[in-house]
Amino acid sequence: MLRLRRRVPHLHLIAKGLSCSCSSSLHHATHLRPNTPQQLQLLKQLVSLLQKHSWSRQATQQVHSHFITSGFLHSQQSTSYILLLVNTLLRCYSLGQFPLEALLLYKNLNYLSFDSFTYTFLLHTCANLHSIFSGLQLHALVFKVGFQSQVYVQTALVYAYAVCGSLVEAMHVFDEMPKRNTVTWNVMISGLAKWGHLQLSRSLFDQMPTRTVVSWTAIIDGYTRMNRPDEALSLFRRMAIYEGIKPSEISLLAIFPAISIVGALKICQSVHTYGEKRGFNISNIRITNSLIDSYAKCGCIKSASRLFEDTSAQRKNLVSWTSIISSFAMHGMGKEAMESFEKMEEVGMKPNRVTFLSLLNACSHGGLVEEGLKFLNKMLNSYQIVPDIKHYGCLIDMLGRAGRLEEAEKMALGIPVEILNVVIWRTLLGACSFHDNVEMGERVTSKILEMEREYGGDYVLMSNIFAGVGMFGDAERLRKLMDKRNIFKVPGHSLV
């Protein structure tokens, strides 16, 4: 509530004004005659309020409820303005976290004669809901009301299908379109790329008449996500240098993971400079966060922490803090990670499960066992965060590295069965192997056998433990067991 008040004072005042004189104002509104100048004025006011605060659910709801109580719906005229308001409402709902409300609003007003705008917003709602069922219904409806050949509606259809993963349907609509615009192409390309159909996506990309920065960004993002950083980077270079297309903030966000995978510090630096030149680093905290992360992943913790320090406290968000903690973690700097965490608490930023995962990781890699356990306690008691399997994996790794195998095993045995997986036992088995604990190694191996009978790697690890402590007979026995079950491990090989 406070946040709303701070962010949208204007709305609040108006809303207050509206409800303040509730008895008079609302009454007044109900008794407005249709199509009076006052009524039009109010409608316009509501529309512009919505435009200004289209991301605020409260604003949307306030306007919505005022719309309902104002009696507009019973007026016979100014339907075009009413439709304008309804469409804007639909747009706001479709963007937000509660897209279902858009469908409900539409359903409640089904006696209005809607236009093509309405249907594009409704289709966006389906996309946000990932509801292919509503998408199909709307597709049929679009035909019924006759908007099936509108480019915007068709594009929205392609988008809704693509987001829901119904790529065959998306392609079908796309293919049948008599006319397409750049956005249509972009929607199809990014839809295919998002679901991993890079080849098809790329061929459309190569085929499309004019490529915008959005087209380039979509395909680059596709390559990055499919773990093909070299292609992503070369396309990025081609776009920026040869085609002279200026990368947008989103292009940068798409290229950072590729930079990180290959560890290209030089590229990271030049993207940093570019972002600086265009003012992205200042205006967009996501860019700063990605830069911190990428610098760390490229091995330059110094640049990462300097960037973090140079960012004003006001701009830092949860991701910024988590990024710097995980940066320290990946560089084995447990102490620095801890200090960052404490500072984060001091400024009143509330950590989440990812923050704790990074922190526990830092403790594990930095050998800070007691501290790690203390943070686990804090996570449970001060923040009421229930550890998930990754937190457990981290803690067991931490205890295992430190040779505190009994505690690690005890913790593993306490993990709820619903989330327990074989990775936990393998982590513990690795620790048993490292610390030559045959007895526990056996116990853990039998756990693994219970959970995953087909996997060969653990047998080999176990038999290596036996062999390592001179128990060749047992190693032999285990190998035999493997042979009996026809399990084999492909030996590691290298091309170098």
Add this chain to the structure above:
DNA sequence: GTAGGGTTAG
């Protein structure tokens, strides 16, 4: 005075 696309931390 309403339309469409690409988005950070494990």
